Structures are given as structure tokens and as C-alpha cells.
Amino acid sequence: MTVRRIGNATIEKVEELCAAGFRPNRMFPRFDQQAFDAQKHWMVPVHVEPGSDRLVGSVHTWVVKTGRHTILIDTCLGNDKQRHNAAWNNLSLPFLDRLRACGCPPESVDFVMCTHLHVDHVGWNTRLENGRWVPTFPNARYLFAKREYAHWESERARQGEGKVNDGSFDDSVLPVVEAGKAVMIDSDHQPDPMLTIRDYPGHTPGSIAINLENGGKRACFSGDIMHHPIQVYHPDWSSQFCSDQEMSARSRRKLLEDCVESNVLLCPAHFPGENAGYIKPEGNSFRIEWDKQ
């Protein structure tokens, strides 16, 4: 995988899996076929599966090395986790080997950051050891947005044990808290001089984006504020997984405007392959220019 530079820092994407998933009319309640077809020429085959039109998405971690710290942003699905989604159930993937191959053994990680606490962003927080879930990264502090954690904690109280986010809160978040490795943060928290956090609620109540800034360059790890590049062109298309459709659309537009204004390299959580890009204005909307490496 490609190593990108932001000043003196490096960023690298480590993929857990990549596959075609939902059809766009199922993914986006505001889907419009004509608007989708207008962008298909560049989306097929990398972002849209030929023939079926299913959206291609990857699940990956961003590895950030600032020189002072090694940071993982979002931790995918994890191994051995029991999930209702068959494609995500009981995985046994060499994700940690892939991390090691890019110079990131588990013990080297200083901070784990989750843009939000959905099942596909917390999985490698823990691994199974002698029947127990233990933190995968033994020397890391896990930074959870206070508002996000509080939301899912109260959902758990309401829905019951093992029910929240397909069980992931119980097997991938709570064991970290119980091991004393979690730090609940507000958006003014700065784990490293190069990192800042911004709130973009809507996909989930406490979704954050993480900015990396150095040497006059900035990258933004935006989690699921966008799932698919079609949302750059249609920022009002929130996904069916957004807890607040309107708020999510407002957050998405705000983030895209910020990317345009500051020439930010946008690094989302589910764009496949090597894809990250720069956002440009286009009419009342936006387009993406891929960062060629």
C-alpha cells in the first residue's frame, strides 16, 4: 500500500476487506437513478460493481505516524466476532500481519481513535485470548468521543446486553474500558500536536473527523461522514445508516466546504483501494480529484 506524506508525518491505509455491498437505492433514501448514472463512467468498476450497480466499499484502518506517535484511526471488524451480517461474521483475516508489514506491530501503537462506534470501526480494538476479549494494542490509549460513548452506553441500557451495534459495544468497546485503556475525549482534545478533532454529528450522534496537519498540508480522516464518493457529488444523500438524515447531510456539506477551503486530503473510512482525494467546488455541489500516488 502507498505511504502518503503530510509534512513530516506519514499515512498509510491498511485494508481488512473490500467487497461489493448494498445497491445504491437501498443505501441512500434520497437516491436518484439519473444523478447516479451521470457519474457511473468513472465509478465503475472501482467504486461500483459492473452489471449489478452495487456499491464497492472497503473496511480499512488509517495508520498515522507523526514521529512522536503511532495512531490507528478506526479498527475495522476484527477476528472471531459473532455478527448477524454473514460477510462480517467470525472473520479470520491476517489484518495484524498486514499492520506489521507496514512497520506497525501492535505494541507500537500509542493511540487508537474511532471516528464513531459502529461495528466496522471498533473490531480490532480487542482480540480473543483464552475466551476473553482483551485490548489488541497493549500500549495504546483508546480515545473515544465522550458524546459517542455516552450515546451507545445509554442505548445498551435501553436495548440490553449484547444488543448494541450487533454486539460490538460489548466485545470491542466495553473490554477496553474495563481494562482501563479508554480515555473519553471532547473535541478540544489534542493527542499529538499534529492532530485535531472536529465534531460532525449526524451519521451517529458523536461522529468526529480527525485532522492531521503539518508542513502546510492537511489530511482529514472523515469516518462515515461519507460512505461512497457519490456523496461528494450529492452531499444531501445520507445513508440508511445515518441516525439523523438531515443533520448528517449538514455535517457532510460542512466537511466538504472545509476540504475545499483548506485544500484538505480527504481520507474516508470506506473508499476502496488507494483512494483519497481533494474536494473541488462544482456548481452548488462538489467533485473529487483523486490523489495520484
Ligand SMILES: [Zn+2]
Ligand atoms: Zn463504517
